[in-house]
Amino acid sequence: MTKPEISKLGYVSLVSTDLEKSLVFFKEVIGLEETEVMDGVHYLRAWGDFQHHTLSIRQGDRAYVSHIGWRTKQKEDVLAFKELLENEGINVQRIEPWTTPGIGEAIRFTVPSGHTFELYYDVKKPAADEKRASVLKNQTYKAWAKGISPRRIDHVNLHTAEDWKETYSFFQDVLGFKLREYLKEDDSNQILAGWMSVTALVHDVALVSRQKDELPTPARLHHLSYWVDDSQDVLRAADICREHGLNFCGPGKHSISQALYLYVADPGSGCTVEVFSGGYLIFEPDWEPVAWNASERAFGNTYWGDSITKKEIIKHTIEA
Known part of the structure; x- marks a missing residue:
């Protein structure tokens, strides 16, 4: 049986002690675009990112990274990783599809370094609204609209x-x-x-x-x-x-x-x-x-x- 594979870095889930300052920093200085706000969580991505978000930020009483998301190469890899990880003695939490906006069925677990990782395959790739959208069919947003304006995570x-x-x-x-x-x-x-x-x-x-x-x-x-x-x-x-x-x-x-x-x-x-x-x-x-x-x-x-x-x-x- 072929081992499951990770395809790319997906997103970082960040908790901030001053959400207002963080949003100014990531939206106006870094220049990320906001795709959605739900239940107090702000979902952001760069102008060349396609999936729903590559960064989420919410308010908290301490600053920390909740988890780091990685997209697998195939849909089947998510549950294949679950089985592989459980065979390694790793406790795996199954996340229902779309619990996180834009992210389908996922698994979450702690790696030996102590960090929490999430693996998923299904994603939503929302189009930018007309005012922010690029005229290029292979690009999500206009480049250079604001701030440093990075292409991608x-x-x-x-x-x-x-x-x-x-x-x-x-x-x-x-x-x-x-x-x-x-x-x-x-x-x-x-x-x-x-x-x-x-x-x-x-x-x-x-x-x-x-x-x-x-x-x-x-x-x-x-x-x-x-x-x-x-x-x-x-x-x-x-x-x-x-x-x-x-x-x-x-x-x-x-x-x-x-x-x-x-x-x-x-x-x-x-x-x-x-x-x-x-x-x-x-x-x-x-x-x-x-x-x-x-x-x-x-x-x-x-x-x-x-x-x-x-x-x-x-x-x-x-x-x-």
């Missing part, structure tokens, strides 16, 4: 204080992620950070292993990332952040992934967003993961530009 970066061997094994052997690049201890094979994907991207998810005393809670979200088309868009993002009085890190370029970056935090939730562009794609079926040593960490993080190792803004994580 790109990846999430997760931190965990749980066992690194069990966590990386689960992501690869059970969920099917491929390790593309990784950071390890100089004198051992202990993985400190791994960049993994189910697509041709260098990473759909990055996972960073941290000691328990370094994290307030075992499972954290370091950042979520939205993709812009080119380097000029990243520079434009810096102008927009400055106009809104927001501190940011970047622009710069990672050695790992070779991508351009800018990091800025949502004032409402504290959630950091990476504006992301460039990099490379992986099409080789026999790709060998690229290893970086801990002594190369600063260079791996910053090839050139504003060093992320010196910026407090991206050291901030929220509970996930």
Whole structure:
């Protein structure tokens, strides 16, 4: 029997302690479009995202990520994953179709890193209203309508204080992620950070292993990332952040992934967003993961530009 597969990152479910500030940030600064508001939850997506939403935000008494959604390759994969996960001893919650607007039947579970994942296949792809719709048939909204205006969601970066061997094994052997690049201890094979994907991207998810005393809670979200088309868009993002009085890190370029970056935090939730562009794609079926040593960490993080190792803004994580 063929193992079930994940096709892509779907959405992030965010809880904010100041919903009003978060909505201004994500709608006016980042430039996401709102597709629906239901029961106090706001559903947003970028102008090139097709499914109902790639981010949901609601008010809460603390800031955290409720769960991270991933779309499977086939409808049958959802229940196939349920069976596979239960055979691994994972408790799986079944979510009735359309309980979450735009999302069909789903399963939700906690991975060994401590993060909550959701898997689903069926989605709704609502059209934009006439005033916001693009004239392009292969694009949802007009580009550049407001804010930084990213094309699509790109990846999430997760931190965990749980066992690194069990966590990386689960992501690869059970969920099917491929390790593309990784950071390890100089004198051992202990993985400190791994960049993994189910697509041709260098990473759909990055996972960073941290000691328990370094994290307030075992499972954290370091950042979520939205993709812009080119380097000029990243520079434009810096102008927009400055106009809104927001501190940011970047622009710069990672050695790992070779991508351009800018990091800025949502004032409402504290959630950091990476504006992301460039990099490379992986099409080789026999790709060998690229290893970086801990002594190369600063260079791996910053090839050139504003060093992320010196910026407090991206050291901030929220509970996930």
